[in-house]
Amino acid sequence: MKAISLLGSTGSIGTQTLEIVDEFPSQFKVVALTAGKNLPLLVKQIQKHNPEIVALADESLLPELEERLNNLDIEQRPKILPQLTGGSDGLNTVASWKSADLVVTGIVGCAGLLPTLAAIRSGKDLALANKETLIAAGPVVLPELKISGSRLLPADSEHSAIFQCLQGTPWAENARLSTGVPTPGLRRIQLTASGGAFRDWSTEELKKATIKDAISHPNWSMGRKITVDSATLMNKGLEVIEAHYLFGLDYDHIEIVIHPQSIIHSMVELADSSVLAQLGWPDMKLPILYCMSWPNRLETPWRRLNLTEVKQLTFSSPDIAKYPCMELAYSAGQSGGTMPAVLNAANEEAVAQFLNEKIHFLDIPKMIEIACERHKKDLNSNPILDDIISVDKWARTIVCEQIYKGTC
Numbered sequence: 001m002k003a004i005s006l007l008g009s010t011g012s013i014g015t016q017t018l019e020i021v022d023e024f025p026s027q028f029k030v031v032a033l034t035a036g037k038n039l040p041l042l043v044k045q046i047q048k049h050n051p052e053i054v055a056l057a058d059e060s061l062l063p064e065l066e067e068r069l070n071n072l073d074i075e076q077r078p079k080i081l082p083q084l085t086g087g088s089d090g091l092n093t094v095a096s097w098k099s100a101d102l103v104v105t106g107i108v109g110c111a112g113l114l115p116t117l118a119a120i121r122s123g124k125d126l127a128l129a130n131k132e133t134l135i136a137a138g139p140v141v142l143p144e145l146k147i148s149g150s151r152l153l154p155a156d157s158e159h160s161a162i163f164q165c166l167q168g169t170p171w172a173e174n175a176r177l178s179t180g181v182p183t184p185g186l187r188r189i190q191l192t193a194s195g196g197a198f199r200d201w202s203t204e205e206l207k208k209a210t211i212k213d214a215i216s217h218p219n220w221s222m223g224r225k226i227t228v229d230s231a232t233l234m235n236k237g238l239e240v241i242e243a244h245y246l247f248g249l250d251y252d253h254i255e256i257v258i259h260p261q262s263i264i265h266s267m268v269e270l271a272d273s274s275v276l277a278q279l280g281w282p283d284m285k286l287p288i289l290y291c292m293s294w295p296n297r298l299e300t301p302w303r304r305l306n307l308t309e310v311k312q313l314t315f316s317s318p319d320i321a322k323y324p325c326m327e328l329a330y331s332a333g334q335s336g337g338t339m340p341a342v343l344n345a346a347n348e349e350a351v352a353q354f355l356n357e358k359i360h361f362l363d364i365p366k367m368i369e370i371a372c373e374r375h376k377k378d379l380n381s382n383p384i385l386d387d388i389i390s391v392d393k394w395a396r397t398i399v400c401e402q403i404y405k406g407t408c
Contacts, residue, residue, distance in 0.1 A: 002292065005032035005100035005124070007091065007115050010041045012223045013106030013129040013155065016285050017292075018045060024298060032097040033082075034090075034107070034115070037061065043068050050078045055094040057111070059086025091115040096122035102292060104155070105130045108225055109348050110341075110392055113137055117385070120150045127291030129155035131242045132348075136341040137388045138245035152246070153291040158191050158239050159246055160287030161265035161278035166247075167295075169270065183247050188269035191239050192259040193318065194219045194282075196230035199260060203322045209361040211354070219262040219282045228351045232364055233318060237329020238347075241340050244333055251334050256326060258316045263305070280305055324365040332372060337381040338391045339372065345395035346371035358403055371398045 004021065008014045014035075021028045030049040035042040036057050046054060046069065056062055062084055069081055085093055095103055095115035103119040104127040105112050112130035117137075119126055121144060128134070134141055134152075145152060154160050169185060197216050198206060214231045215224050222230070229235035236256050243254050257267075262282040269275045280286050281303060289298065320327055325347070332343035350367040353359045359367070375395070380387050 001026065002028050002101045003031045003099050004028055004292070005094055005097045005103045005119075006030060006106065007034045007095060007103065007112065007130075008036070008106035008108065009033040009045055010035045010038040011106050011108060013104070013284065013288065015041075017104050017106065017288055018049065020285060020289050020292060021049065023300070027298065028292060031099045032094040034094045039065055039068060043072070046078055046082060047072070047076060050080065051082050052099065053083040053085065053094055053097060055084075055090035056086040057091060057107075059090065062086045088114060092118035095119040096124065100124060102127060104288070104292070105133070108132075108223060110136050110345060113388070117141065117144060120144045120148050120152075123148045123150055125151045125153065127153050127155045127288065129288070131156055131159075131238055132344050134245045135238050135241045136344045136392065137383075137385065138241070138340070139337065139383055140385050140388060142245065153294055154242075154246060155284075155288050155291045156239065156242070157282075157284060157287045158266040159243060160290055162189055162243065162247065162268055164278045164290065165266075165268045165276040168276065183249075185271045186247060186249060186268060187253065187271055187273075189243050189247065189249055189254045190257050190267040190269070190275075191236055191243065191254065192257050192262070192264050192266050192315075193233060193236045194230065194262045195258045195260055195318075196233060196235075197227070198231050198322075199258065203319075206322070206362055207360075211357065214354070214361055218260075220284070222284075224355060225348070225351055228354065228364075229347070231361070232325040233323035234325035234329060234347050234364075234368075236318075237326045237333075238344065240329055241333040251330055256318050258318050259313065261310060261313055263307075263310055263313055279307075325368065328365060328368055328372060335376075335379060337379050338383045338387055339375060339379055341383070341388045341391050342371055342375045342395040343368060345392040346399050349396040349399040353399065353403055367399045367402055370402055371395045374398060 006014055006017055030051050032053045033051045034055040092115055095118040103124045105116050106129045110132045113133050116133045154163055197214055215227045217227045240254050263279050264277045267275050267277040332339045346368040350364040
């Protein structure tokens, strides 16, 4: 049985992880949780899973959480009330919790960076659903992995697909991820993209895009931020950078392919020109489960893929004019150093401002480009953690300043 520490338990990744724990009670147990502001759901999770420790990102909510737990009827209370903690120190404590075998990182955005580093430094294996950790801080994270011996297993469907394909090659032992060294025999990666909410919209029609439109994904059920990233195709650009760090390929050998059915989750081309693909219904539970059970596979009662039901699989090249965020991501990745951290932070802030109705959908790439252009003169090619944190804050400020000045 694997003991799980779950970062971001009330979010999309967190709730699906707990569903897996419920389905496989003899395989997994929860020993630690972190959450944001959804206290009613968190209390239910504590009641059900009896964690040893719980941390809130906002420590000011700890008294309310404690009161909610104490006010439960005796028969509804956990057998033993968990230790409660909060703030960044609390998140780091949960991430490095001694009894945990695996840390599942479901915290959205760069907020997951420090807890992820805490888990790595304590030698924990990680199921990484927080792509921003590697994108913003790949130059910092990779050396830490080499020192601690932690293994970073991708819970993103695309990177999980690549990882699963590589398990069937003679180089599987060398494909244990995050060494930053090219995986032997791997020639090319093709990341598949659904095309997001606006895949059937013209560039002209995007001028009328609303928040409701942007968060209505045709295939996947995800959080609001990542669904907007899918609509701009920034999620795929970020995945290109993450794939570079995970598998060591240069950017010229990592491609994006529009695949509207979302059945093929990504493909790899090997040295002998063989192409391997991982297929499945668009459901995040499978890649999460594979991280949790790796190197084993568990029998599931889930719906089986039936290609005669799918009928057809289609592919096309992404429209660069329609998806400028994709090119911004490639450019930032090729610049390296602190530039991906600026790209990621500017995107997070721009998407947040869009969801708060401060800017239009088409302003998102404009805000990101301004931040990246301004950072070129200050690019740091060999950043340390403090540099990453500094440019992250700077990029968010730049986006906010542009909105305040009315530049968009």
